[in-house]
Amino acid sequence: MTIERRDVLRSAAMLGLGLAAPAIGQPTRKLGYAIVGLGYYGLGVIIPQFAKCAHSRLAAVVSGDRAKAERVAREHGLSPQAIYSYANFDSIRDNPDVDIVYVCLPNGLHAEYTIRAARAGKHVLCEKPMAVSVAEGQAMIAACKTANRKLMIGYRCHFEPFNREAMRLARSGAAGKIRFVRSEHGFVQGDPGAWRLKRALSGGGSLMDMGVYSLQAAHYMTGEEPVAVTARESTDRRDPRFAEVEDMIDWTLEFPSGAIAGCLSMYSANQNRILLMGDKGRIELEPATRYDGNRMWTGRDGREREVTPPDAQANQFAGQLDHLADCAVSGREPIVSGEEGLRDMAIIKAIYRSAREGRTVRLERGA
Numbered sequence: 585m586t587i588e589r590r591d592v593l594r595s596a597a598m599l600g601l602g603l604a605a606p607a608i609g610q611p612t613r614k615l616g617y618a619i620v621g622l623g624y625y626g627l628g629v630i631i632p633q634f635a636k637c638a639h640s641r642l643a644a645v646v647s648g649d650r651a652k653a654e655r656v657a658r659e660h661g662l663s664p665q666a667i668y669s670y671a672n673f674d675s676i677r678d679n680p681d682v683d684i685v686y687v688c689l690p691n692g693l694h695a696e697y698t699i700r701a702a703r704a705g706k707h708v709l710c711e712k713p714m715a716v717s718v719a720e721g722q723a724m725i726a727a728c729k730t731a732n733r734k735l736m737i738g739y740r741c742h743f744e745p746f747n748r749e750a751m752r753l754a755r756s757g758a759a760g761k762i763r764f765v766r767s768e769h770g771f772v773q774g775d776p777g778a779w780r781l782k783r784a785l786s787g788g789g790s791l792m793d794m795g796v797y798s799l800q801a802a803h804y805m806t807g808e809e810p811v812a813v814t815a816r817e818s819t820d821r822r823d824p825r826f827a828e829v830e831d832m833i834d835w836t837l838e839f840p841s842g843a844i845a846g847c848l849s850m851y852s853a854n855q856n857r858i859l860l861m862g863d864k865g866r867i868e869l870e871p872a873t874r875y876d877g878n879r880m881w882t883g884r885d886g887r888e889r890e891v892t893p894p895d896a897q898a899n900q901f902a903g904q905l906d907h908l909a910d911c912a913v914s915g916r917e918p919i920v921s922g923e924e925g926l927r928d929m930a931i932i933k934a935i936y937r938s939a940r941e942g943r944t945v946r947l948e949r950g951a
């Protein structure tokens with residue numbers, strides 16, 4: 585039996601049952617976000633999304649560039665009191681307009697600003713990767729627990745309609761018993777001065793960036809926790825871009841069911857694809873994890889049927905922002921918690937170790 589149209593329809597019906605809607609609380613007001621780091625993502629991608637949010641709004645900006653912050657504040661109707669620098673960031677505790685701090689800084693600064701935000705009494709949405717080490721991730725979780733604040737990781741694909749539909753199809757058994765997931769993400773990193781290529785700020789190369797998408801997809805497509813990893817790195821160290829971090833790394837994850845995921849990340853070619861193979865069919869996404877324009881197919885041995893989720897127009901960013909606002913009000917745990925980010929940090933550590941030592945590394949469950 586191949587993946588049938590009825591599976592797609594059944595999945596669509598599940599959407600109608602509310603499985604697609606991450607919103608779980610009903611805030612009576614829009615919760616205020618402070619965006620920390622007015623760069624490509626925080627300023628260019630996230631801030632415009634508040635216009636599409638039901639439960640979230642922009643309440644403050646945190647930046648090392650006062651002139652930029654003043655311009656952004658003016659454009660979004662924020663008062664000068666809603667502008668913070670990194671030096672006076674802690675005084676955000678006195679701003680009742682700010683409920684949630686969204687950390688959009690280079691990876692190496694995620695832990696510091698998450699912990700400072702929690703100590704200031706704010707919930708935290710932290711971009712991926714959660715941190716640059718397992719110890720940092722643990723400290724972030726501890727700080728948020730101590731402050732009784734929510735911590736969510738910016739794994740936006742959990743709110744992206746095509747990825748959500750693919751997860752539901754996989755869980756519904758539409759592809760049969762899952763045997764293999766292929767997940768590949770990369771782009772050509774052209775700027776040798778980019779912080780992504782400086783270990784102190786990035787924590788590593790493509791694995792810490794696009795590799796997180798490959799790793800996440802392996803997890804949410806199989807629905808399993810890996811038990812072992814085998815990795816191999818390929819980096820041209822004569823290339824000045826890769827003096828400090830890796831270019832390409834591929835790794836194999838073994839799951840308890842016997843399923844295997846073959847994952848790849850790289851900074852030297854463009855790639856964005858997820859392919860799940862089961863004994864009854866396959867689910868393929870390409871591009872898989874972009875901001876928009878993702879596409880999905882099902883079939884027995886190829887791209888036989890294109891699948892468009894009923895909520896294909898849903899905005900993943902607004903879904904993500906509103907989900908944490910809802911969790912902050914309802915007290916529920918975000919669907920992408922700090923613990924999930926920490927689990928990934930532990931796997932990333934094992935991937936690097938496996939590549940370095942040239943052997944399979946077994947993963948502690950719940951590490």
Ligand code: NDP
Nearest residue numbers: 621622623624625626647648649688689690691711712713
């Ligand atoms: P950018 O370099 O474009 O922006 C980072 C911003 O952080 C800077 O503009 C600056 O803001 C601030 N900053 C503070 N200290 C430093 C420093 N030492 N070096 C550089 N910047 C500093 O990065 P991105 O926006 O692309 O990435 C930020 C985070 O978002 C990363 O963790 C990345 O992984 C994540 N990301 C997630 C994406 C997703 O789809 N989920 C997509 C892209 C990025 P200011 O001038 O205001 O101080």
